[in-house]
Amino acid sequence: MTPIDRMPSGAVDPQAGNTDAGRHAADPTALRDLDLQVSAAAPHPRLSINQATIKHADLATALRVTADAGIQAIGLWREPVNEVGLDVAARMLNASGLRFTTHCRGGFFTLPEGPERVAALDDNRRAIEETATLAAAGADGSTAVLVLVAGGLPEGSRDLIGARERVRDAIGVLAPDAKAAGVTLAIEPLHPMYASDRAVVSTLGQALDIAADFEPDVVGAAVDTFHIWWDPQVLDQIARAGREGRIATYQVCDWKTPLAPDVLLSRHYPGEGVIDFGSLTRAVVETGYDRDIEVELFNADIWADAPENVVRRTAESFGAAVSPHLR
Secondary structure (H helix, E strand, C coil): CCCCCCCCCCCCCCCCCCCCECCECCCHHHHHHHHHHHHHHCCCCCEEEEHHHHCCCCHHHHHHHHHHCCCCEEEEEHHHHHHHCHHHHHHHHHHHCCEEEEEEEEECCCCCCCHHHHHHHHHHHHHHHHHHHHHHHCCCCCCCEEEEECECCCCCCCCHHHHHHHHHHHHHHHHHHHHHHCCEEEECCCCHHHCCCCECCCCHHHHHHHHCCCCCCCEEEEEEHHHHCCCCCHHHHHHHHHHCCCEEEEEECEECCCCCCCHHHCEECCCCCCCCHHHHHHHHHHCCCCCCEEECCCCHHHHHCCHHHHHHHHHHHHHHHCHHHCC
């Protein structure tokens, strides 16, 4: 990935105010101290802000606060993009200088045959087009990844196995469109508490089983710590995903109890809960994954905070909980 050349807000310029620069050798100890200050101020270059983290910020604000914080990448959501229109959004992203990491979201494939399923597939084709356009507009190192949430059980249904098969069938329909557009469809397993209403794909292993029918650059998986940290097989499945070349994105946030009354809004800054980011991040890194890493937070208290504060705290928490395990 090509980093964006930007002095982060609050970073220390080693030459600032040094009128004797070039005439005297610098004090090595002082330079080391300055280097530490710069390192502490600068967000990790692989950190990406998923736009859900600052949900109430419009696209212009999300791009601005992310870039102003010295963060180099962002993952976007379809609703804010569609508010301004795809062409305008692409121009805004290009002007920001940020890399584009993922587009959220496609999916919701579990409906039975009928007009609603046809409409859902058509909407996913539009999402594929959006993903390709935004990835082309982003800075060097952008990735054309469309995150897919499988969908829950149709109303009145108890057929979990059949619902998963309809997910597989829908991805089979969309795979040629994704391949033609140069887009990777990233199946995101969600924690089992969401199986009835949001995602019948609950483990990384299930996501990989579906993806196995397709080329790795066309269908992969999203590895999201919030959803998979509990799985006894998670480290083996991360290794498997690496061997199969299917880690399309790595997303991080923390799990903390008690959960919010709306369990969808229970994500926390990395380091505030119980997730072992060391073992999970090292497992992902050991597969050779070298792309950006998104922080995606759904939390009403975080959303109520100013987006500038949220982005700053995100960078700090990522630096403390995740960065030490990257190489």
